[in-house]
Amino acid sequence: KAGVTQTPRYLIKTRGQQVTLSCSPISGHRSVSWYQQTPGQGLQFLFEYFSETQRNKGNFPGRFSGRQFSNSRSEMNVSTLELGDSALYLCASSSTGGNTGELFFGEGSRLTVL
Amino acid sequence: GENVEQHPSTLSVQEGDSAVIKCTYSDSASNYFPWYKQELGKRPQLIIDIRSNVGEKKDQRIAVTLNKTAKHFSLHITETQPEDSAVYFCAASIEGNMLTFGGGTRLMVKP
Numbered sequence: 001k002a003g004v005t006q007t008p009r010y011l012i013k014t015r016g017q018q019v020t021l022s023c024s025p026i027s028g029h030r031s032v033s034w035y036q037q038t039p040g041q042g043l044q045f046l047f048e049y050f051s052e053t054q055r056n057k058g059n060f061p062g063r064f065s066g067r068q069f070s071n072s073r074s075e076m077n078v079s080t081l082e083l084g085d086s087a088l089y090l091c092a093s094s095s096t097g098g099n100t101g102e103l104f105f106g107e108g109s110r111l112t113v114l
Numbered sequence: 115g116e117n118v119e120q121h122p123s124t125l126s127v128q129e130g131d132s133a134v135i136k137c138t139y140s141d142s143a144s145n146y147f148p149w150y151k152q153e154l155g156k157r158p159q160l161i162i163d164i165r166s167n168v169g170e171k172k173d174q175r176i177a178v179t180l181n182k183t184a185k186h187f188s189l190h191i192t193e194t195q196p197e198d199s200a201v202y203f204c205a206a207s208i209e210g211n212m213l214t215f216g217g218g219t220r221l222m223v224k225p
Contacts (some may be wrong), residue, residue, distance in 0.1 A: 033211045043158070043203060043215040056212040059115070090157070094211050103148075103211055105157040 001026060004093050004106035012112045018079040021109045025072050025093030032074040033103065034066060037088040046089075049074055078111075086113045116141040118206050120216025127194050128224050135219045137204035138186040144206040147180060147187050148213070153200045161202075162189070194223045 005024040013019050025032050033048040033056075045058040049068035066076040072093075078085055088110050092103040117140040127133050139147075148163035164171045164178045164187065171178050175194075180187040191198055201220050205213040 031211050033213075035213075035215075042217045043205075043213075045212050045214065048211050050210070055210050058212070092211070102160045102163075103213070105159070107157050 004091055004104050006089075006091050006106035006109050008109060009107065010110050010112075012114060013081050014114050015081055015083060017081050018077060019081060019111060020075055020077045021089055021091075021111075023074045023076075023091030023093075023106060025074070025091075026095075026104055029093035029095050029104070030072050031094040031096065032068055032072065033092050033094075034074070034076050035090045035092065036060075037090055037108070038086075043090070046076065081113045083113050086111060116144060116206055116208060116214040118204060118214050118216040120204050120219055122219060123217060124220045124222070126222045126224065129194060129196060131194055133189075133191045133194050133198070133221055133223075135189045135202055135204070135221075136186060137188070137206075137216045138184075139206040139214075140185070141206070141208060142182075142185065143208045144214075146207040147178070148205050148207075149178060149189050150203045150205065150215075151200045152203065152218075158203060191221075194221075196223050196225050199223045 007022045031050045034046040036044045048056045052068045063079045068074045088108040090108045091106045094101045120137045145166040150158040151161045152158040175192045177190045201218045203218050204216040
């Protein structure tokens with residue numbers, strides 16, 4: 001069974017640009033959540049989608065958005081990039097919508113903003 | 115919202131010794147407490163979890179304890195091995211797959 005796949009793995013952008021990251025969950029998993037990992041702030045929850053609906057949203061500005069498609073694949077978008085958005089963005093999928101199952105993380109997309 | 119504090123931030127032990135990492139949480143509604151291990155350059159992976167209706171759970175050399183009254187939970191690793199060297203994150207969840215993570219503990223096991 002293929003794991004969680006994130007693309008692109010690495011990308012470099014400049015301030016003011018926007019970026020779209022993609023996540024393909026494990027086959028059959030309907031929940032996809034996104035986390036930002038930085039050395040200073042650690043792992044922070046961005047949002048969670050289940051069956052194309054956003055269930056929870058973390059404390060991030062509106063520049064951070066996401067969506068989920070009918071095949072459970074998810075994308076997150078960051079507009080008007082700032083230097084502080086440089087981070088590893090991790091996607092995680094789960095077979096359940098409640099906190100009853102393991103989260104399986106992808107390798108992440110490492111974003112550098114110059 | 116929920117807040118999770120994790121201590122220590124770094125921990126160095128000799129191979130074969132035990133390691134203990136402690137976390138406290140703020141929201142008494144939290145009911146799920148997983149622990150993730152992240153090796154350098156790798157993805158976080160679940161190593162053990164515990165729910166609020168359980169006080170202790172063991173899996174071979176790893177155990178987790180939960181004190182709901184004091185709102186803290188701990189990870190215990192016995193007979194540590196060099197391959198246990200990694201960053202460990204505790205987390206707490208009230209609902210869904212929204213996890214609030216602690217700051218992480220870098221465990222170094224010296225051979």
